[in-house]
Amino acid sequence: MGPDGDLVTERLARGVRCFVVRIEDALAGYGWLSTGPEWIGEIQLELRPRQREGYIWNCVTAPEHRQKGVFGSLVLGIASAARRTGLRRVWIGTVAVPAEKALEPAGFRPALHFDVSALAGMRLMRVRRSADTALATDASSALRVRAGLVIRGSHPRRH
Numbered sequence: 001m002g003p004d005g006d007l008v009t010e011r012l013a014r015g016v017r018c019f020v021v022r023i024e025d026a027l028a029g030y031g032w033l034s035t036g037p038e039w040i041g042e043i044q045l046e047l048r049p050r051q052r053e054g055y056i057w058n059c060v061t062a063p064e065h066r067q068k069g070v071f072g073s074l075v076l077g078i079a080s081a082a083r084r085t086g087l088r089r090v091w092i093g094t095v096a097v098p099a100e101k102a103l104e105p106a107g108f109r110p111a112l113h114f115d116v117s118a119l120a121g122m123r124l125m126r127v128r129r130s131a132d133t134a135l136a137t138d139a140s141s142a143l144r145v146r147a148g149l150v151i152r153g154s155h156p157r158r159h
Contacts (some may be wrong), residue, residue, distance in 0.1 A: 015034075027062060030074070031060070091139070111136050124133070
């Protein structure tokens with residue numbers, strides 16, 4: 001898990017679940033499922049899922065297994081496990097266009113779109129809502145962010 005390897009014990013202790021994909025006894029990918037607040041480093045916002053909601057995050061595919069459908073299988077598996085445990089909605093964020101193609105077959109729809117820039121220790125974000133107004137409203141609430149231009153100090157953090 002690279003630089004986040006030392007956070008595994010802490011994550012598991014707070015109830016975050018880790019899922020893995022194995023190919024021929026090798027780790028091909030992994031991802032996490034939280035039902036509590038989590039920091040989204042790419043946009044530097046905290047997501048606070050409501051009751052019976054979860055958040056899939058920090059999904060990684062090992063370089064030697066990329067372009068083999070590992071990410072899509074991982075997300076589909078995590079989302080299925082979440083539903084089996086009673087979660088009615090699962091959030092996920094993505095910054096990679098190829099990854100987004102794997103999300104629709106797993107039942108995900110866009111809620112918010114972020115354009116993010118960093119400048120002189122500041123974080124500039126343009127937040128746009130998707131056409132699904134109800135979903136966008138719920139996402140805005142979970143992230144505590146409104147559509148439009150958001151300017152904040154940069155606050156990287158590990159979790």
